[in-house]
Amino acid sequence: MSQNADNAVEVIDLSKNYGPVAALKEVSFSIESGKYFVLLGPSGGGKTTLLRLIGGFIKPSAGTVLLHGRDVTDLAPNERPTSMVFQSYALFPHMSVAKNVGYGLKLRRMRKAELDERVEEMLAMVGLEGYGARMPHELSGGQQQRVQLARSLVLQSDVLLLDEPLAALDAKLRKDMCLELKRIQEKVGITFIHVTHNQEEAMTVADRIAIVAGGELVEQGAPRDVYERPVRRFTADFIGENNLFDGRVTKTGGNAATVDLDFATVQALNGNGLAAGQAVALSIRSELLGLLTPADAENGGLQTIPAEYLEEVYLGLTTSHLVRLPNGQEIMVRTLSNGEAAATFEPGQTVTVGWKTEAARLHPD
Ligand SMILES: Nc1ncnc2c1ncn2[C@@H]1O[C@H](COP(=O)(O)OP(=O)(O)OP(=O)(O)O)[C@@H](O)[C@H]1O
Ligand SMILES: [Mg+2]
Incomplete structure (x- = not known):
């Protein structure tokens, strides 16, 4: 400007x-x-x-x-x-x-x-x-x-x-x-x-x-x-298709924060200078989440949480996958319909949801 x-x-x-x-x-x-x-x-x-x-x-x-x-x-x-x-x-x-x-x-x-x-x-x-x-x-x-x-x-x-x-x-x-x-x-x-x-x-x-x-x-x-x-x-919730998780910062260091999500502990970037003990929401857009194969998950470098596969909704260009987390929360993972990761999953199957650390954002309010 x-x-x-x-x-x-x-x-x-x-x-x-x-x-x-x-x-x-x-x-x-x-x-x-x-x-x-x-x-x-x-x-x-x-x-x-x-x-x-x-x-x-x-x-x-x-x-x-x-x-x-x-x-x-x-x-x-x-x-x-x-x-x-x-x-x-x-x-x-x-x-x-x-x-x-x-x-x-x-x-x-x-x-x-x-x-x-x-x-x-x-x-x-x-x-x-x-x-x-x-x-x-x-x-x-x-x-x-x-x-x-x-x-x-x-x-x-x-x-x-x-x-x-x-x-x-x-x-x-x-x-x-x-x-x-x-x-x-x-x-x-x-x-x-x-x-x-x-x-x-x-x-x-x-x-x-x-x-x-x-x-x-x-x-x-x-x-x-x-x-x-x-x-x-509020913005994360209103714009795009964000998944929001409630959690608490347990540790900070450099520009990273460790966040306890109750059912999992993950790492995130601490862009807003949050302190340990602070309640936060972690947001990740559905298109930045992936359903990992066991090989992907073992390769490391990704934040992962376990989930139960519920159903898929075919939307043409993309497909939405509904999964349930251990705390009962249901979230959406969106993939390209004919992308390489167009694997099929059965309802009830245990899957691993993963994302790159920098894909998640922390919101103090
Ligand atoms: N003339 C009025 N008398 C009393 N309350 C009003 C009046 N006009 C608006 N409000 C109230 O003020 C608030 C804001 O209304 P406003 O019309 O600015 O919303 P908006 O963001 O334009 O909503 P929308 O997207 O539905 O048009 C609402 O709670 C509405 O009920
Ligand atoms: Mg109006």
């Missing part, structure tokens, strides 16, 4: 209470100008609340919102350099695509010639060149979504707020539109803040992902960081 990075958004100790419900609890973060920023988290976590506070549609109970360094906390939505794409706001059904897109400019009393030109430009931007005369009901779901996007982009705000913009689309269309959104954001170069509870959507579009849950910003980072190196237990 450059030192004099211009922050499009800065939120300081922002809180929002709805009566007794604390929807947002003293959240602070900033977003660098021109980034595609995603708020990702479970339902009810406070994502929409945060987005609406940035757009000025609701007032905070406490805290400050700065846009490009200017305090906008007390400004109305139309006085802010933001525009919002609402998931629930459909297009005006009786207006053509061009009229829908130009609506906001007309309210601003822009001259017709300039308005028409800007509308055409935006339709081209979202891949709908020549669709201006169509009516909304003559468009597919994905095309309607693009018109909504054009309607907001045409206002040339500095920050575009998108609340679950793809929620209404089916899986295939959602995937296509994700890539499209990313391409459009790169082209227009303005800051996007996109709310979703869909992990794959977040990973596809984001420069940075912030995990929002329980009214807090749990953790943020580049998609690869939050997926491969989650710091908080």
